[in-house]
Amino acid sequence: MENIKGIIFDFGGTLDSRGEHWYHVMNRAWKASGSSLTREAYIHAERNITPLVCPTDTMLDLLTGKVALQAQHMGIPPGDVATRCYGYARGCVAEVTPRLQELHSHLPLAVVSNFYGNLRAVLADYGILGLFDVVIDSAEAGVRKPDPAIFTLALGQMGLRPSEVLVVGDSVDKDIKPAAALGCRTFLVEGKGWDED
Numbered sequence: 001m002e003n004i005k006g007i008i009f010d011f012g013g014t015l016d017s018r019g020e021h022w023y024h025v026m027n028r029a030w031k032a033s034g035s036s037l038t039r040e041a042y043i044h045a046e047r048n049i050t051p052l053v054c055p056t057d058t059m060l061d062l063l064t065g066k067v068a069l070q071a072q073h074m075g076i077p078p079g080d081v082a083t084r085c086y087g088y089a090r091g092c093v094a095e096v097t098p099r100l101q102e103l104h105s106h107l108p109l110a111v112v113s114n115f116y117g118n119l120r121a122v123l124a125d126y127g128i129l130g131l132f133d134v135v136i137d138s139a140e141a142g143v144r145k146p147d148p149a150i151f152t153l154a155l156g157q158m159g160l161r162p163s164e165v166l167v168v169g170d171s172v173d174k175d176i177k178p179a180a181a182l183g184c185r186t187f188l189v190e191g192k193g194w195d196e197d
Contacts, residue, residue, distance in 0.1 A: 007110070008158075008168070009132075011111050015092070049062070057118040059126070117137060150178075163183050
């Protein structure tokens with residue numbers, strides 16, 4: 001795209017699941033294990049996982065914790081759900097890595113994600129931490145999307161104006177609208193959202 005001097009990527013739902021909301025990824029893994037993930041159990045895990053996460057936790061560690069909370073909420077064993085989800089995410093990241101490498105050779109890249117304080121460890125485990133010049137993890141930054149301030153942090157660290165940056169994400173409300181409000185260019189990764197529409 002013309003006049004783009006940097007790109008900000010979302011992580012969860014964008015780079016690690018082809019635009020598919022993580023509820024659907026996890027529910028598919030639960031179904032493969034013989035159960036179904038309730039939305040209530042998914043929300044319960046999301047609301048309670050952050051205090052259990054260490055900065056060094058990989059995605060497998062994070063998913064193991066989430067699945068344990070989901071299983072506890074539903075009163076069933078966790079099975080191999082976390083391992084299935086991790087394998088899926090690793091495959092998604094592997095698919096986009098060559099493109100990230102190509103982009104990084106020409107432009108500064110950032111990742112801005114509503115995460116749990118371990119985003120750097122996750123990116124390192126996937127072998128892509130070095131492709132990002134700026135990493136903003138909401139748990140570390142103390143601000144979460146859709147607050148545009150989280151994008152302002154990244155822009156400041158990149159040393160670029162909003163009009164010079166493309167923001168790529170899977171959520172209209174959390175990625176596209178707040179970035180556009182700042183004056184960034186935007187690209188929506190279309191997939192299966194929370195509401196499936």
